[in-house]
Amino acid sequence: MIRLGALGAGLFFVLALMLGVVQPRDAVAPDPVEEHHKHPQKVEWSFNGPGNLGIFGTFDRAQLQRGFQVYKEVCSACHSINRVAFRDLAAIGFSPAEIKALAAQYEVASIDDKTGEAATRKATPADKFPLIYPNEAAARAAQNGALPPDLSLITKAREDGTNYVHSLLTGYDEAPPKGWTVLDGLYYNPYFASLNIKMPPPLAADDQVTYADGTKATRDQMAKDVAVFLTWTAEPKLEARKETGVAAVIFLLILTLLGYLSYRRVWADVKGPKAVAAE
Amino acid sequence: MSFPWAKHYEPKSEFTKFVDSRLPIPRFVYDALGAGYPAPKNLNYFYNFGFLAGVALMVQIITGIVLAMHYAANTAIAFDSVEHIMRDVNSGWMIRYMHAVGASFFFAVVYIHIFRGLYYGSYKPPREVLWMLGLVIFLLMMATAFMGYVLVWGQMSFWGATVITGLFSAIPVVGPAIQTWLLGGFSPDNATLNRFFSLHFLLPFVTLGVIVLHVWALHIPGSNNPTGVDVKGPQDTVPFHPYYTAKDFFGLGVYLTLFAVVVFFAPNMLGEVDNYIPANPLSTPALIVPEWYFWPFYAILRSFTVDFLFIPAKLLGVIGMFASILLLFFLPWLDTSPVRSNNYRPWSRILFWVFVVDVIILGVCGGKHAAEPWIIISQLASVYYFAHFLIILPIVSRIEKTLPLPNSIAEAVLAKYNKASSPGLAGSPGVQPAE
């Protein structure tokens, strides 16, 4: 009875599916976006360690600070890093006094003690980097309809994020393919999902920022530095993660080996030549 | 345990005697996982995965309880609280990555566990109830995993919740009302998040309870084994402890090593980048896909593209997806071959591997855009999925000519060693019957 029912149900599903299989299919029009979209270029990053494998490797503190400088002088005109607190900058090599001074350059919302009305106060190290725009509508109104995303997590929110940021920032030079129309107010960038990006080229020329450590601020260098900085903002515990990981894996390999030896020893009287010979 | 030669727990000290006569938990453990449980001596490494599944659940429960100490189930701050865990809570990043990666590992282990049961016929009498309890656990896991994924309240969480609860809207007449009831609103919102958090916390403990039943049901007939032949006597078994505890411990080491590699070096490998974007009800991601472990079922859902017998395609997809899991409950009665192990069923063995490939193909299709050629591939793969269980297996299991079975587990083990070792040991005498 069950098998008869199963046969009926089976035929039902098979026929329903086969009906779909034999339907005529619309010719798939080649998608111009898919055709011209480019995957980010692979770059060797210091935090990925030897072979870019991602096992060892640490952030280059000087590079992180340069990247922060690029963010602060270029990106922060429109993009916030609202998940990062000023105190977090200690991890990329800022001293407590520098952090305090930096935080004091920003205003955050507060309430006036006396009037109870909305006011602002100087940020403290415990505060997070304030939003540039209070909400999405305000951002779009100020940015001609575009929404500059918060960059705190951007390298984790995009496929191959660090490479993506670097490629996107340096990807404006490529000429649009033949027949591709770039709408007014948009820019062609083959690394952007829709190829049409509203963000004007942020890194327009070499030496747009002046690095304190004397590094030559080429556009590529600036793009790399800010990509690394944004990798840190997205994954501030990256170094601790890898350190813990190396220790954990080494420990577990030894434990597994010991476990294997114990296992062999326990089974020696059941498996193995001695046990077979005894049979 | 049912085997008469099972060792019995003998409390030695005054204290253990005291406990044993009042609350005999040590005796219970001894009989369930200790020396008091005789297990077939020929279990291979695929039999490690039941234990590993239990470990994976415990990892999820422990890390999950910790995460719940810091998580806030409120749409305004849920995403922020997850980032708070990642950035500010001591070791929070590690605990969260363990939980997220742990879900994937849990499913991987359970899938291997299920396929092992399929290959060796572990669903066949007298283990039908054991098999069905396992499927109940699987269903509970799927519900738990889905709701847990929503808690992050990223883009994929939100749209996953929208799509999956939207399945219920396919039910005629009452569907939309059911969807609204599930969500507590007209789209996923605070009410949804709160109830999902509550249930996500509850269901693992329900799962734990069903696992107790699952292990209980296992201990009535005892473990199946790669030959599928019943245990006939003491020469076929070894005490679970220390033999299989040692083997499970070694397997655990391998498992934890792989787990650590992913947690510490590629924690986001199995996740979706879109879930690092906070949920936005006004913007749909380019590609909505569930986590990889749902892909085969998602492919089946999407492979029903035309109405059939006046049933709309959307409803067919939902019925097909649920049927693809529920039909497994009937498997013990669909496959009527008296031989359990596919080692001795030449046709079924081929069918098994075709089925494995079929599920992998479905999985690949489920992770892709719903576009050609993936639609037609998933349609054909779905056809095989249903045909395999509902049509082919019932027929093949009746007409298949099976290979001769070994007389006993001990004989099979012996034959294997004789083949592997020097010719001098070959041609050993047959196995004596059990005493």
Place this chain on the structure above:
Amino acid sequence: MASETSVAADTLPPSGERRRDFIYVATGAFAAAGAAAVVLPLVNQMNPSADVLALASIDLDLSAIQPGQAVKASWRGKPIFARHLTPAEIDAAKKVDVSTLRDPQTLDQRTKAGNEQWLITLGVCTHLGCVPLGAGEGEARGDFGGYFCPCHGSHYDTAARVRKGPAPKNLEVPEYKFNTPTAVTIG
């Protein structure tokens, strides 16, 4: 043969005790160490997180507080009283015979040298943790002109020392330091 494999016990040494050789001990020890290494972060996660610790010290500006007035501030989730003592209040606090007090402390011990007009204490009654009155404008200051806890009637003097009522200790003075003559960092 049946007797050979019946149970592993048959193959054990006569003592019945499986020889616990090095490999088992090493495996067990390693497993125990691993378990301890896992427990540690699971326990430590309940300690204050980085954002909580970042607020463990606050800056307080005293410049707006007139003599005789006090302000309340929040520090680590508890109220802080910062009070600008008048010369009369300082005199009153200094005149008390310390040996008669329940919790003997001089005003000098409870303020910073050179800044004895600034009395900074926790606003938590040492009896059962209520917030005493006296820091706000027009609030009762008790029989000794300091603070008064309405819960069970503890009276504190102008050095915030307990003088009457059930409180066992003076109001606690937190750790703080002067950055400028009118700005302190507490904690």
